[in-house]
Amino acid sequence: MADLIDRLPRAPAGERWAGDDAAVVQGEAGPLLLTVDVAVLGVHADPAVVGLDDLGWRAVAGALSDIAAMGGEVRHLLVAVAGPAGVDLDLLYDGVVAAAIHHGAAIVGGDLSAAGQLMVSVTVTGRMGGRDGGLMAPVGRDGARPGHELLVTGPLGASAAGLRLLRAGAGTGGIEGSAGIGPTGEPAVTASGAEASGIEASRAAAILAHRRPVARLAEGALACRAGVSAMMDLSDGLGLDSARLADASRVGVDLKTVPVHPAATAAEALGGGEDYELLMATSDPDALRRAFEDAGFPAPIPIGTCTGDIGIRLLGGKPLPAAGWEHPWG
Amino acid sequence: MADLIDRLPRAPAGERWAGDDAAVVQGEAGPLLLTVDVAVLGVHADPAVVGLDDLGWRAVAGALSDIAAMGGEVRHLLVAVAGPAGVDLDLLYDGVVAAAIHHGAAIVGGDLSAAGQLMVSVTVTGRMGGRDGGLMAPVGRDGARPGHELLVTGPLGASAAGLRLLRAGAGTGGIEGSAGIGPTGEPAVTASGAEASGIEASRAAAILAHRRPVARLAEGALACRAGVSAMMDLSDGLGLDSARLADASRVGVDLKTVPVHPAATAAEALGGGEDYELLMATSDPDALRRAFEDAGFPAPIPIGTCTGDIGIRLLGGKPLPAAGWEHPWG
Numbered sequence: 001m002a003d004l005i006d007r008l009p010r011a012p013a014g015e016r017w018a019g020d021d022a023a024v025v026q027g028e029a030g031p032l033l034l035t036v037d038v039a040v041l042g043v044h045a046d047p048a049v050v051g052l053d054d055l056g057w058r059a060v061a062g063a064l065s066d067i068a069a070m071g072g073e074v075r076h077l078l079v080a081v082a083g084p085a086g087v088d089l090d091l092l093y094d095g096v097v098a099a100a101i102h103h104g105a106a107i108v109g110g111d112l113s114a115a116g117q118l119m120v121s122v123t124v125t126g127r128m129g130g131r132d133g134g135l136m137a138p139v140g141r142d143g144a145r146p147g148h149e150l151l152v153t154g155p156l157g158a159s160a161a162g163l164r165l166l167r168a169g170a171g172t173g174g175i176e177g178s179a180g181i182g183p184t185g186e187p188a189v190t191a192s193g194a195e196a197s198g199i200e201a202s203r204a205a206a207i208l209a210h211r212r213p214v215a216r217l218a219e220g221a222l223a224c225r226a227g228v229s230a231m232m233d234l235s236d237g238l239g240l241d242s243a244r245l246a247d248a249s250r251v252g253v254d255l256k257t258v259p260v261h262p263a264a265t266a267a268e269a270l271g272g273g274e275d276y277e278l279l280m281a282t283s284d285p286d287a288l289r290r291a292f293e294d295a296g297f298p299a300p301i302p303i304g305t306c307t308g309d310i311g312i313r314l315l316g317g318k319p320l321p322a323a324g325w326e327h328p329w330g
Numbered sequence: 331m332a333d334l335i336d337r338l339p340r341a342p343a344g345e346r347w348a349g350d351d352a353a354v355v356q357g358e359a360g361p362l363l364l365t366v367d368v369a370v371l372g373v374h375a376d377p378a379v380v381g382l383d384d385l386g387w388r389a390v391a392g393a394l395s396d397i398a399a400m401g402g403e404v405r406h407l408l409v410a411v412a413g414p415a416g417v418d419l420d421l422l423y424d425g426v427v428a429a430a431i432h433h434g435a436a437i438v439g440g441d442l443s444a445a446g447q448l449m450v451s452v453t454v455t456g457r458m459g460g461r462d463g464g465l466m467a468p469v470g471r472d473g474a475r476p477g478h479e480l481l482v483t484g485p486l487g488a489s490a491a492g493l494r495l496l497r498a499g500a501g502t503g504g505i506e507g508s509a510g511i512g513p514t515g516e517p518a519v520t521a522s523g524a525e526a527s528g529i530e531a532s533r534a535a536a537i538l539a540h541r542r543p544v545a546r547l548a549e550g551a552l553a554c555r556a557g558v559s560a561m562m563d564l565s566d567g568l569g570l571d572s573a574r575l576a577d578a579s580r581v582g583v584d585l586k587t588v589p590v591h592p593a594a595t596a597a598e599a600l601g602g603g604e605d606y607e608l609l610m611a612t613s614d615p616d617a618l619r620r621a622f623e624d625a626g627f628p629a630p631i632p633i634g635t636c637t638g639d640i641g642i643r644l645l646g647g648k649p650l651p652a653a654g655w656e657h658p659w660g
Contacts, residue, residue, distance in 0.1 A: 016470060019578070021399035021562055022456065024468045027362035034438060035352035036408040036453055040445040043412075069351035078366040080451050082373075108364060111451075115370040121410050121441075121451035123366055126352065140350045232351055248349070 004079065004093045008107050015108075023109035025076055025125075030135040033072045033126035037063035041083075041118040049166035052088055054211040056095030056120060058274075062235065063122035064103050064215035065276040069233040070138040071224025072126035074105040074217060079122055082115035092120070103215055129221050136224050144230035144249035144281035146308035151285060151300035153219045153278045156238055157264025160272025162210030165203055165263070198262070206263035209275065216278050219297060223280050226291040230281040237273035238303075239321050243313060245279060252312030255304035255320060270321060281306055334409065334423045338437050345438075353439035355406055355455075360465040363402045363456035367393035371413075371448040379496035382418055384541040386425030386450060388604075392565065393452035394433050394545035395606040399563040400468040401554025402456035404433060404547060410441035413448035422450070433545055459551055466554050474560035474579035474611035476638035481615060481630035483549045483608045486568055487594025490602025492540030495533055495593070528592070536593035539605065546608050549627060553610050556621035560611040567603035568633075569651050573643060575609060582642030585634035585650060600651060611636055 005018035016024040039059035041047055050058075060077065067074050079096055081089070089112075100107050105124065128135045144150075216233070223231055230249055234241050238258060246253045260269040280300060282288050289299045304315075313320040335348035346354040369389035371377055380388075390407065397404050409426055411419070419442075430437050435454065458465045474480075546563070553561055560579050564571050568588060576583045590599040610630060612618050619629045634645075643650040 016468065020470045020472075021396040022363045022365035022402070022454075022468075024400070025362050025364060027360050027457070028357050029359050030357050032355050032357035032362075032455075033352040034355060034406060034408055034453075034455065036410045036439065036441050036451065038410045038412045038441050038443045038445075038449075038451060040412050040443055042446070043444050066351040070354070072352070076364060078364055078453060080366045080368045082368050082370050082449055109366065111366050111368050113368045113370055114373050115368075115449060116372070116447045117445055119368075119412055119445060119449055121366065121368060123364075123408060123453040124352075125362075125364065125455075127357070138346065138352075138354045140346060142350075 007097055017108040031128050031138055033067055033070055035066040036123045038121045050211055052092040053095030056092045057099040057212050059120040059122050060096055060099035061213045061215050063124045065233040067124050067126035068215045068217045068220035069231055071220045072128055074124055074126050076125045077105045077107045078109045079107055080111040081120050082113040083118035087118055139224050139231040141230050141232045141245045141248035144251050144306045146251055146306055148229055148281040148283050148306045149285040149302055150304045151280050151302050153216050153300055155259040155261040156275055157269030157272045158206045158209035158261040159274040160268035161264035162206035165207055202262035213276050215276055220278055222291050222295055226288045228280045228282040232279050234275055234277050234279055235273050237271040239270045250310050252307035252309045254307050255315040257303055259301045337427055347438040361458050361468055363397055363400055365396040366453045368451045380541055382422040383425030386422045387429040387542050389450040389452050390426055390429035391543045391545050393454045395563040397454055397456035398545045398547045398550035399561055401550045402458055404435040404454055404456050406455045407435045407437045408439045408453040409437055410451040412443040412445035417448055469554050469561040471560050471562045471575045471578035474581050474636045476581055476636055478559055478611040478613050478636045479615040479632055480634045481610050481632050483546050483630055485589040485591040486605050487599030487602045488536045488539035488591040489604040490598035491594035492536035495537055532592035543606050545606055550608055552621050552625055556618045558610045558612045562609050564605055564607050564609055565603055567601040569600045580640050582637035582639045584637050585645040587633055589631045
């Protein structure tokens, strides 16, 4: 960890980050959000097409997305790494640090261990933003009610499309802009030149979405403020995750449409996951739309409604495929 | 995680543990302690001689020990597991849950992932106990001053001795009492029968210390209350860890003696680690001794003093061997 910690800003007065047995940060009254996410090389990132810096970024973004899905603000990260000798930890930490900076989270501690396979465990603490002199309440998955509208923060399938494009070009050098991270840690993936077509631009965006996904923290907090009744991040794909929200809320789902990212297929949009777009349920979609537009975000996309019969799982009038990233452990 | 979560008590009103994107617990003003520890099968636990339940227990105890070393009280655990299909998760969780109950910590969330090697990442949150209407301050490694006495909470080397004894008996069935965990999750390791000699009892204790180490949470809080100037847990062995405390405090160490567990060798006591005894520095060892005795704990064992010359690293007048568990990554 020493290498990682040496790169970080010093702890503010009264706090004590790395270098002792445990980190000490300033606690606050009110809800404390806690989540942990593990990313394993070869499971959550294909080493043939993404770098260790991408693995580091993806591990952090995936964990942060769980805080976004509650409507919270991120505070602190603990980053534990286990892996074989000879792993380029500097490169891994490039991505970890860049993702933390990008999302405004402070890495305050971690662990480093030997292991046969590279694994990154990211713990995040979060807090709720203020409203009316108090704090907002975290948004769970279980508050959707019959008649509530379902919306997502953006088109789906970009990450899965990006992985497909990367694999198609792997080893041929044919993926434009898939290499190279700028000195700020920001990805330098762009379509090449002024003549780049819309297709090329959307493909580049999909590749970026796979390598450097972004947790929708601002959107999650906005949705919370706008009073959504339920929310979750689409980490495993809309098919699986919308059923999870319906199960938790004891409602049915009647999806009318799935917004597909321009580089993605319909199957990727439904089952791809890892886009980290947010799925929201609300009784007042107009208020949600206004909140997003007032803050300069694209309007959330309506995809369907919640129904009173928990047995209803429909997409376009047909049974909703439970597609998505099923855990291989069954 | 579903299996693990199903075994746990329900969250109190106003909190939301597993089952959503992030756990929600009640935050408190004042210092918040955060730590993460990774235990990898084959690195931190020898699968030839300990069970997966022991791995789970050891992962939890090792993480909790970091809170003990700050003088804190444990609050919440997040347990992330990555491993191959077919791993006996039930057995692993037996040890995880038993250790959490034993130490009074609540498991509020986690993650489960596929990986080629079994790995357990344990995150712990902790708080400080109250004193004089306020909260105590966490104890770092960096507060020792020249002239302060160094003490440990108990004799050292038990865990290393236990591992040696387990390996010597592995596959022969010759280790008395090394199998069997009682229905409460408490280890049933005891020397056999009324004729058990002192040697047999100390060997059984060493094996227990290896399989089911205990974080010194009560002792750490007592030491904090008694005003120790620096503290850390001996996770990597006295030789290495005392040098770390000296480095952090910018003092020298002049050790007079190393208290050796009756089943251990001197080398195991100096370099073994994983005993999780606490190393403490204090200007008032009498107050520390009284605090421990008043609370019914064995008196801390004096082992030497801090000196003004940071270059001094002595044991019995000779250079202190920097023995201990050095990280294989160098």
